[in-house]
Amino acid sequence: MAKIKFQRKRNKILERKAGIKPGSLVISAEAYKPRFFLISFSETHFEESELNSYQELIKRFKEKPNARHWIDIRGYGDQNMLEQFILDFTLHPLQMEDVINDYQRPKVEEFGENRLFIITRMLRWSPEFKSLVDVQLSIFTGANYILTLQSDYGDCLDPLRERIRIGKGVIRTRPTMYMAYAVLDVVLDYYFPVMAEIGHYMEELEQKVLRQPSKSTLTEVLDLKSELVKLRRITWPERDLMNELLRMDDATIPDSLKVYFRDAYDHAVQLIDLVENHREMSSSLVELYMSTVSNRMNEIMKVLTIISSIFIPLSFIVGLYGMNFAHEDPETGRVFRYSMPELYEPYSYPILLGLMGILILFQLYFFYKKGWFRSF
Known part of the structure; x- marks a missing residue:
């Protein structure tokens, strides 16, 4: 279900981009009504509020030119607000187009005087649908502010907000970059x-593949891939x-800050290693599924082979004595000595x-000595 919604959303993005003027802001009918959040802080001051309108947000922002501000807008369902937002913060319409067409690759662009436009993607794992849910987060930096915009109301930034509230670490004393x-x-x-969470889910799939390798399990493995x-x-x-951030000149990102971005770069490299490892494990799950199914088929064929081996000689005996050769000529009464005389024995x-029965027991003993029953 989540994948269907994601595909529909992506199809709408592709459809609305065809033939329109570059920089046009086309708001989806499904876009959320915007909510406005402002955090203003300095070394000794902190103020946080959710505001009722964009006009109130701008007013509160301009009242404190000496403070640093985190302007957080969640939801794109107001085109007039977005157009005014472009004017107030001197953004390019193409940048805002990338913001609202929110399936962009993570990237960074430098514009203006030491200002950055960054797109990253927030991730979470949906246990219900067993799929990734990713939301685009757009970031603009300025001299005394940072802007974040996203299409959804929820995000993963609450730990950062808490650090600013309590003044933990050096975040209140550092520049907006x-x-x-x-x-x-x-x-x-x-x-x-x-x-x-993906790793735990893969372990669950591995157990399912080993215990009950069904077509639905294979579908889950392929979906995970x-x-x-x-x-x-x-x-x-x-x-x-x-x-790209590490390569920027010192005027944009000073050396004193690049050490932090270098640490984030290391985290990204670790994530790539984990992703590649998980991809290899998912491919191994497909191979494990095929191997398990093949082994189960071999077990079934072994059972059928044993049953067939038992009944083949019995069928031969039954077929041999079912040929109904006459023991004597009904017209002349002549006796045929070699025409199954044992059929007329009293205990035949x-x-x-x-x-x-003895033949069956002998075959079972033979199969047992060969070790055919050990895997059952």
């Missing part, structure tokens, strides 16, 4: 629990994003049954 790093770092940190391909398409650009039937 450090704030951009902190956002990216939290987003990447949440990839690791997702990888852990497609999710890992999607995860790979996200993590590799995240590493490239961090690499129980003797024949006994011989067939």
